[in-house]
Amino acid sequence: MRIRKWGIYLLLVLCSAGTVGPFLWMILTSFKSYEESIRIPPTILPEVFTVGSYQEVIDKFPFFEFYINTFLVLLFTIGIELLICSMAAYAFARLHFPGRDVIFIILLALMMVPGQIFLVPNYDIMVKLHLADTVTALWLPKVFSAFGTFMLREFFKGLPKSLDEAAMLDGCGFFQIYYLILLPLLKPALSSLAILTAISTFKDLMWPLIVNNSMEKMTLSAGLAMLIGEHTTYYPQVMAGGMIAILPMMIIFFLFQKQFVEGIATTGVKQ
Amino acid sequence: MKWQKKSSLRRRETMTGYLMIMPLMAGVTVFFIGAFFQNIYYSFTDKSSFGIPRVVGLKNYVELFHDDSFYQALLNTILYVVICVPAVVILAVFLAVLLNSKIKGIGVFRVCIFLPAVTLPAAIGLLWKWLMNYKFGIFNEILGMLGAKPVAWLSDSRIVLFSIAVVFVWANVAYQVIVLLAGLQGIPACYREAAAIDGAGRIQSFFRIILPLLSPSIFFVSVTTVINVFQIFDLIYLMIPQGSSGTEASRSLVTYFFEQSFVKFHKGYGAAISLMLFLLILSVTALQMICQKKMVFYDD
Numbered sequence: 281m282r283i284r285k286w287g288i289y290l291l292l293v294l295c296s297a298g299t300v301g302p303f304l305w306m307i308l309t310s311f312k313s314y315e316e317s318i319r320i321p322p323t324i325l326p327e328v329f330t331v332g333s334y335q336e337v338i339d340k341f342p343f344f345e346f347y348i349n350t351f352l353v354l355l356f357t358i359g360i361e362l363l364i365c366s367m368a369a370y371a372f373a374r375l376h377f378p379g380r381d382v383i384f385i386i387l388l389a390l391m392m393v394p395g396q397i398f399l400v401p402n403y404d405i406m407v408k409l410h411l412a413d414t415v416t417a418l419w420l421p422k423v424f425s426a427f428g429t430f431m432l433r434e435f436f437k438g439l440p441k442s443l444d445e446a447a448m449l450d451g452c453g454f455f456q457i458y459y460l461i462l463l464p465l466l467k468p469a470l471s472s473l474a475i476l477t478a479i480s481t482f483k484d485l486m487w488p489l490i491v492n493n494s495m496e497k498m499t500l501s502a503g504l505a506m507l508i509g510e511h512t513t514y515y516p517q518v519m520a521g522g523m524i525a526i527l528p529m530m531i532i533f534f535l536f537q538k539q540f541v542e543g544i545a546t547t548g549v550k551q
Numbered sequence: 552m553k554w555q556k557k558s559s560l561r562r563r564e565t566m567t568g569y570l571m572i573m574p575l576m577a578g579v580t581v582f583f584i585g586a587f588f589q590n591i592y593y594s595f596t597d598k599s600s601f602g603i604p605r606v607v608g609l610k611n612y613v614e615l616f617h618d619d620s621f622y623q624a625l626l627n628t629i630l631y632v633v634i635c636v637p638a639v640v641i642l643a644v645f646l647a648v649l650l651n652s653k654i655k656g657i658g659v660f661r662v663c664i665f666l667p668a669v670t671l672p673a674a675i676g677l678l679w680k681w682l683m684n685y686k687f688g689i690f691n692e693i694l695g696m697l698g699a700k701p702v703a704w705l706s707d708s709r710i711v712l713f714s715i716a717v718v719f720v721w722a723n724v725a726y727q728v729i730v731l732l733a734g735l736q737g738i739p740a741c742y743r744e745a746a747a748i749d750g751a752g753r754i755q756s757f758f759r760i761i762l763p764l765l766s767p768s769i770f771f772v773s774v775t776t777v778i779n780v781f782q783i784f785d786l787i788y789l790m791i792p793q794g795s796s797g798t799e800a801s802r803s804l805v806t807y808f809f810e811q812s813f814v815k816f817h818k819g820y821g822a823a824i825s826l827m828l829f830l831l832i833l834s835v836t837a838l839q840m841i842c843q844k845k846m847v848f849y850d851d
Binding site: 420455540 | 650730784826
């Protein structure tokens with residue numbers, strides 16, 4: 281029993297080293313000077329500890345704008361998605377109207393289509409609306425989520441029908457039942473969807489690269505990609521840029537670990 | 552009177568229903584349904600970045616079927632799937648079981664192992680590009696210390712696909728571990744206890760009890776991983792510079808689509824590539840759904 285326990289610890293330490301190790305190397309490199317970073321044999325700890333790379337990468341790249349844009353995109357995507365999708369999800373779960381099931385099946389079918397199919401037409405729409413190269417373009421198509429609607433509909437279906445009936449006897453209309461009675465009960469599901477959306481929006485790379493082209497209109501993800509393109513050889517700077525970009529999500533993850541894990545877990549449980 | 556009241560309620564229900572799905576369906580119609588058919592139309596045209604696209608019939612598809620780069624990208628994508636999917640699924644099951652142990656300090660290990668799930672692929676790409684750097688990367692330094700020759704991880708055409716696959720697995724396994732860990736925690740302890748009473752060992756109880764009960768979660772993880780790998784793009788785009796010696800050998804269907812549509816602006820051709828990808832994912836997912844009936848055990 282004792283040996284088994286130490287065996288598990290050993291495996292855990294090895295696996296954790298496998299995930300944390302590369303990040304550690306990233307941090308260490310970001311604090312080295314360029315000359316030191318390419319020394320052979322390499323130094324493990326920075327001999328001369330410098331924040332010069334951070335300074336330079338912040339001077340050269342509009343990280344402040346990347347942050348603001350990412351924050352705005354997350355805010356609009358999540359806020360509007362939750363509203364639009366929860367409304368539709370309630371209607372699909374609880375209300376009867378002609379064509380409901382057909383429309384819902386079309387939504388489900390859309391979940392099977394790889395996102396690349398929509399990119400070129402969506403880019404054209406953005407150009408037509410004069411929204412190309414704006415922050416609005418980054419979130420607008422993302423708020424109409426078939427997945428979000430599907431997921432929330434499952435949760436609405438899990439709530440007892442007697443709630444609706446009682447509220448109706450008390451004189452609530454359908455919209456009030458949705459807004460006043462059921463939605464507050466769905467907070468865990470809404471927070472799960474918010475987290476899933478946050479992760480996928482935060483990571484999304486191709487859409488911002490396509491629809492926007494000025495540096496000040498990029499998200500952290502796309503901004504970082506441009507950094508690689510232009511500064512491949514100065515690795516301490518590239519690592520510093522990477523650190524600046526991943527830090528906010530990591531801090532949020534440390535603070536809301538439980539919610540993150542529950543959010544991701546719901547995708548697997550509900551199907 | 553009563554009948555009238557009921558029918559007006561019906562009508563209100565119908566109206567409210569349409570009103571509540573309207574914002575979603577308006578957006579979906581424009582950005583997804585409309586865009587889907589628009590994309591099919593583009594695939595029959597010579598659409599580029601400017602000018603009005605001309606209909607060229609099946610030209611794009613005929614070209615596609617004679618395009619060696621397309622076949623290479625298709626083959627690479629299938630290779631990515633064949634390598635990454637089993638690796639992600641097996642590693643995720645292993646890590647989930649490991650992280651489900653009830654020992655002190657497990658929370659810290661969980662955070663460490665979950666970390667890549669919340670990291671930008673862009674950051675992961677540049678980090679691993681540095682680790683795999685031919686001259687100064689830590690991997691080749693370690694190989695050097697062991698007396699081995701340096702490896703051109705990202706430019707040797709025989710190796711680059713495997714290098715990308717390794718990074719993909721590293722970047723994507725954490726998310727699936729979280730899903731599987733939740734699945735594991737949903738298995739009631741009584742099953743395991745009953746097996747132990749019947750004299751099953753740990754290994755036996757894992758393969759005979761835990762794995763079948765976990766199979767719905769494993770199935771879900773497999774399906775999502777297959778779809779994700781078919782759309783592999785970020786890491787290749789970030790780690791392999793355009794036109795470098797690793798480009799051909801690492802290029803996936805989505806990378807090829809991106810190159811054609813947004814670098815060369817052959818958007819009609821790109822549309823045809825994206826539709827091929829759609830058909831491929833559709834047929835593989837359908838195949839998985841058929842297999843599901845045979846291999847997945849539902850406990851209800």
